[in-house]
Amino acid sequence: MAEAMTAPRMAAAGTAMLEIRGLEAWYGESHVLHGVGLDIRQGEVVTLLGRNGAGKTSTLRAIMGLVGRRSGSIRFEGKELIAARPDLIARAGIAYCPEERGIFASLDVTENLLLPPVIAPGGLSLDEIYTLFPNLKERARSQGTKLSGGEQQMLAIARILRTGARLLLLDEPSEGLAPVIVQQIGAMIREIKQRGFTVLLVEQNFRFAQTVADRHYVMEHGKVVDMVANEDLAASMDRLHDYLGV
Amino acid sequence: MLEDLLFNLQLVALGISNGAFYAMLSLGLAVIFGMLNVINFAHGAQFMMGAFVAWLLLTQLGIGYWPSLLLSPLIVGLVGVAMERLMIARLYKLDHLYGLLLTFGCALVIEGLFRNIFGSSGQRYSAPREFQALDLEFGDFFMPGYRVWVLIAGTTICIATWLVIEKTKVGSYLRAAVERPQLVQAFGINVPLMMTLTYGAGVALAALAGVLAAPVYSVHPAMGANFIITVFAVVVIGGMGSILGAIVTGFLLGFVQGVTDVVYSEASQTVVFVIMAIVLLTRPAGLFGRA
Secondary structure, eight states: OHHHHHHHHHHHTTSEEEEEEEEEEEETTEEEEEEEEEEEETTOEEEEEOOTTSSHHHHHHHHHTOSSEEEEEEEETTEEOTTOOHHHHHHHTEEEEOTTTTOOTTSBHHHHHHOSOOOSTTSOOHHHHHHHOHHHHHTTTSBGGGSOHHHHHHHHHHHHHSSOOSEEEEEOTTTTOOHHHHHHHHHHHHHHHHTTOEEEEEOSOHHHHTTTOSEEEEEETTEEEEEEEGGGTGGGHHHHHHHHTO | OHHHHHHHHHHHHHHHHHHHHHHHHHHHHHHHHHHHOOOOTTHHHHHHHHHHHHHHHHHHHOOOHHHHHHHHHHHHHHHHHHHHHHTGGGGTTSOHHHHHHHHHHHHHHHHHHHHHHHOSSOBOOOOOGGGGGGOEEETTEEEOHHHHHHHHHHHHHHHHHHHHHHHSHHHHHHHHHHHOHHHHHHTTOOHHHHHHHHHHHHHHHHHHHHHHHTTTSOBOTTHHHHHHHHHHHHHHHHOTTOHHHHHHHHHHHHHHHHHHHHHOGGGTTTHHHHHHHHHHHHOTTOSSOOO
16 A cells, blocks of 8 residues: 555646645635645645735635635645645545644544544545554543644644545644644654655744755735745745844 | 332333433434534424325325334435535535524425325324233333333434444544544545435434334324424433433433422423523533533
8 A cells, every 4th residue: 555655646746736826815805815826745844834824725725615605716736726626636546634723523533533534545544544653542431622732733644644545634733832842843743754744734833944945935915925045945034034024 | 108109100111211212313413413502493303204104105105103113214314414515514604593493494385295295183093902911000100111112222222322422433534523523534534425414314213213203192293393303302401412411311311300290290391491500500501411
């Protein structure tokens, strides 16, 4: 099975796995995305940077089909998803971890972990998850929302690693967590990259972003306005400071 | 003295067996409200349809009680699925007051249709004779075997439903979708289909209670309307959307009605609403609800 999974991954390397063009999105009457364009290649970790309200979260939600209305083009592994329902987008191989983590209070830790259905082979096994996140095994029977913030974040990411999704959308996994936990999350993202997952990461904290990402897109007013490769980050600091106001 | 006690005990036992109907009906309402955010006012009409379908199966096709316990909920459940797809699903984006109004309208239409076709007088539907074997009788205490069966069946159905919701994979989808339907759908689960099936299951539960009720009350178009008012009081007391609350409160209020029947029988129909008023004033989210 591992063979079967790696072959197409190798073949696709270099070409875009996710290709977004002219993405517009609305929540009711409010127009939140104004023509977002970006590409993510197989195996990359790419961040969306930008100030509050720039449209980072909306971009992830629009990719998942969780906005009121959207137009443009979202091609994933060659398949157009702009008109698809969220469950079919998930089944195409994209998994989403929302900013508020979305841990279910009425489910225990194990039920939370096993909730997202497996959509393709190639995800982590339960044993691998427990090796990566030993806390989740210890607290298997606890109510999901009784975990600490860091543990909830781990759980929110762990449950989408099982499903066989190939592209993970992570919305600010470092938000509100203690520095030592943020480091753990960073290590975990590098680990999942190593395992061949592709990640689109929303971040406000670019110090954290630069420890995990290959490239950074900068968003402003519902558009992607710039792209910086991680190795050019130091040279582009002034520009980034202007964008992010830090 | 002993005769009095036994007679009183009988009233209480009958009350608890009425509680089984309250519990089954409020359970269906709670499941539907939790998942769809719709207060299903058609629940009484669907309960009545369950009883009528059993009666029709018997009088038109000669199909007896036991097969009807399965067939009638299936048929009425499918009617529920059609109602959800064709009508209720169009209102999810609106305030849930609209769902209430729509299902209330449906209830009136359904009851009107049945009254037109079958008239308002009751139809007899007799329980199979074998239930007499369950008759409980000591002196002045008498509980018909069929009432004993209702109590056993109702309790079993409630426990089974609770176990499905709390202990199975499907139940975990349901609980999760109650909390965050969008996220559950973004995990690859077809939430709109789940909502349709949940409505169908809640309606089937009402119909099953209707079949169980057919031999107890005569089968007539208003039988659901009479019941559903008390059942809504039960739901309010238990806490809207709480599964366990619906079950426990259903049985509890049946018991309270029975006791009231003993102490001051004139109040036995009103006591539920007095309790409802007290609960609303002191614990608006209900006994088991989360504020």
